[in-house]
Amino acid sequence: MALIAYKCPRYKVTVVDINPDRIAKWNSDTLPIYEPGLDEVVKAARGRNLFFSTDIEDGIRSSEIIFVSVNTPTKTFGTGAGMAADLQYWEKTARQIRDCADSPKIIVEKSTLPVKTAQAMQRILTAGDYKNRFEVLSNPEFLAEGTAISDLEHPDRVLIGSAETPGGLKARDELVEIYANWVPQARILTTSIWSSELSKLVSNAFLAQKISSINSISALCEKTDANVAEVAKAVGMDSRLGDKFLNASVGFGGSCFKKDILNLVYLCRYYGLDEVADYWEGVVRINEYQQERFVINMLSNMFNTLAGKKICLLGFAFKANTGDTRESPAIHISRRLVEERARLVLTDPQALENARTDLKDLTGRIDYIDDPYAASSGCDAIAVITEWQAYKALDFEKIYGSMTKPAFIFDGRNILDHERLFKIGFNVFPIGKPALTHFEEAAGGACR
Numbered sequence: 001m002a003l004i005a006y007k008c009p010r011y012k013v014t015v016v017d018i019n020p021d022r023i024a025k026w027n028s029d030t031l032p033i034y035e036p037g038l039d040e041v042v043k044a045a046r047g048r049n050l051f052f053s054t055d056i057e058d059g060i061r062s063s064e065i066i067f068v069s070v071n072t073p074t075k076t077f078g079t080g081a082g083m084a085a086d087l088q089y090w091e092k093t094a095r096q097i098r099d100c101a102d103s104p105k106i107i108v109e110k111s112t113l114p115v116k117t118a119q120a121m122q123r124i125l126t127a128g129d130y131k132n133r134f135e136v137l138s139n140p141e142f143l144a145e146g147t148a149i150s151d152l153e154h155p156d157r158v159l160i161g162s163a164e165t166p167g168g169l170k171a172r173d174e175l176v177e178i179y180a181n182w183v184p185q186a187r188i189l190t191t192s193i194w195s196s197e198l199s200k201l202v203s204n205a206f207l208a209q210k211i212s213s214i215n216s217i218s219a220l221c222e223k224t225d226a227n228v229a230e231v232a233k234a235v236g237m238d239s240r241l242g243d244k245f246l247n248a249s250v251g252f253g254g255s256c257f258k259k260d261i262l263n264l265v266y267l268c269r270y271y272g273l274d275e276v277a278d279y280w281e282g283v284v285r286i287n288e289y290q291q292e293r294f295v296i297n298m299l300s301n302m303f304n305t306l307a308g309k310k311i312c313l314l315g316f317a318f319k320a321n322t323g324d325t326r327e328s329p330a331i332h333i334s335r336r337l338v339e340e341r342a343r344l345v346l347t348d349p350q351a352l353e354n355a356r357t358d359l360k361d362l363t364g365r366i367d368y369i370d371d372p373y374a375a376s377s378g379c380d381a382i383a384v385i386t387e388w389q390a391y392k393a394l395d396f397e398k399i400y401g402s403m404t405k406p407a408f409i410f411d412g413r414n415i416l417d418h419e420r421l422f423k424i425g426f427n428v429f430p431i432g433k434p435a436l437t438h439f440e441e442a443a444g445g446a447c448r
């Protein structure tokens with residue numbers, strides 16, 4: 001919404017939220033999220049045509065177009081627990097819009113929702129003694145965290161789904177007009193509302209599937225001395241497959257991939273498509289396997305015991321350039337390492353505050369240290385969890401000098417120079433590549 005306000009000074013954009021702390025931060029110099037480039041966009045538009053408020057009713061009444069962007073987490077209770085989308089926040093919003101509105105509105109589904117949600121939304125909006133006409137559009141968001149501003153400025157596509165009725169098509173055209181302020185017409189794709197809703201879930205499922213595919217192959221590479229980066233390059237050069245999203249890793253995280261795939265799986269089962277559901281569920285299973293495999297690799301290569309050993313996680317965010325830790329592989333890995341009675345030290349340039357909240361039940365068993373040199377000092381092992389560019393530039397000779405020997409590095413992102421680390425003295429365990437160790441008989445890879 002900040003970018004719409006920034007690009008289109010003639011529209012007035014008001015962002016409303018039930019969380020007063022978040023709104024206060026949006027109105028302050030310290031925004032509630034870290035996102036490169038966002039500060040500048042907000043500062044340029046805030047007070048001009050971008051406003052943040054907790055007055056939801058006024059926001060509804062005074063707007064002609066309402067983007068519903070509330071959270072749609074995985075349901076944690078009742079039918080569909082652990083799989084289906086929890087639609088309570090979204091439904092409350094629909095009812096509130098219906099009850100407060102005193103003029104016709106276009107309602108835009110911006111949250112990621114199960115296919116057919118627009119139908120439910122339309123039914124709620126038109127139930128009872130409603131006075132106004134509402135048109136519901138689907139306009140899913142495809143930005144990725146860490147690159148949100150450039151994704152929004154130069155989207156691969158903007159997707160708008162509408163009803164095929166005259167009212168639906170008119171509303172669709174109004175939304176197209178907003179995006180056309182900065183997005184080329186050829187990149188604005190209009191479809192039926194059901195295709196649009198489903199495409200969002202499918203996009204995330206395909207992206208995550210690519211990561212799980214290469215991660216599954218990383219396990220095979222480790223058994224066969226193949227190099228997953230070489231395999232990914234060879235495979236990705238086929239233009240039919242493409243070279244993006246083929247970085248083997250410690251597993252994908254983030255608030256959406258797992259939730260959206262499980263939502264897709266739930267939908268498939270709901271419609272009796274068990275084979276389809278099983279296929280997509282495999283993407284999540286491989287991701288869980290990859291995270292657990294990382295822990296088991298650490299355990300087996302550190303002589304099958306981590307008890308009392310000090311381990312530093314370099315990075316806690318689910319990806320670089322964000323402080324977001326939702327579903328970060330770091331959470332599972334930290335919990336498992338503590339279970340193995342390791343002494344954990346966490347460091348991250350942006351995510352330590354969220355990490356403290358995620359692991360608050362482990363208070364006293366984990367240290368949180370901003371400086372990566374201080375965090376790794378005295379450690380037996382370092383595990384790279386997040387691909388922060390700054391980690392590549394660390395002085396690893398200095399780090400090696402301060403660590404307990406033998407010193408281990410488990411590079412869960414394959415971002416470091418493994419040969420160099422090996423020469424410094426580290427025993428190096430990348431993902432999907434032969435390990436480089438100084439032991440006579442390496443436990444998990446080739447001895448060099």
Ligand SMILES: NC(=O)C1=CN([C@@H]2O[C@H](COP(=O)(O)OP(=O)(O)OC[C@H]3O[C@@H](n4cnc5c(N)ncnc54)[C@H](O)[C@@H]3O)[C@@H](O)[C@H]2O)C=CC1
Nearest residue numbers: 016017018019069070071072089092093111112141143145
């Ligand atoms: N985070 C991301 O990068 C992307 C998120 N999405 C989708 O966007 C939706 C929102 O995601 P996030 O922004 O990450 O979630 P979030 O949890 O960070 O933000 C949702 C906000 O909605 C507010 N809210 C909840 N109920 C409300 C109500 N009744 N009235 C007013 N405000 C209310 C909450 O207080 C919260 O601030 C989800 O459906 C997600 O799948 C889609 C693409 C990218």
Ligand SMILES: O=C(O)[C@H]1O[C@H](OP(=O)(O)OP(=O)(O)OC[C@H]2O[C@@H](n3ccc(=O)[nH]c3=O)[C@H](O)[C@@H]2O)[C@H](O)[C@@H](O)[C@@H]1O
Nearest residue numbers: 141142143144145245246247249251252253254256318319
């Ligand atoms: O619906 C959403 O919320 C968004 O989900 C993802 O965006 P995001 O989760 O912010 O970030 P990604 O860049 O997709 O990364 C997701 C996870 O996959 C990991 N990843 C990514 C790429 C890769 O090659 N390997 C890999 O392990 C990342 O490190 C991260 O943990 C999608 O990329 C967005 O298009 C979508 O809008």
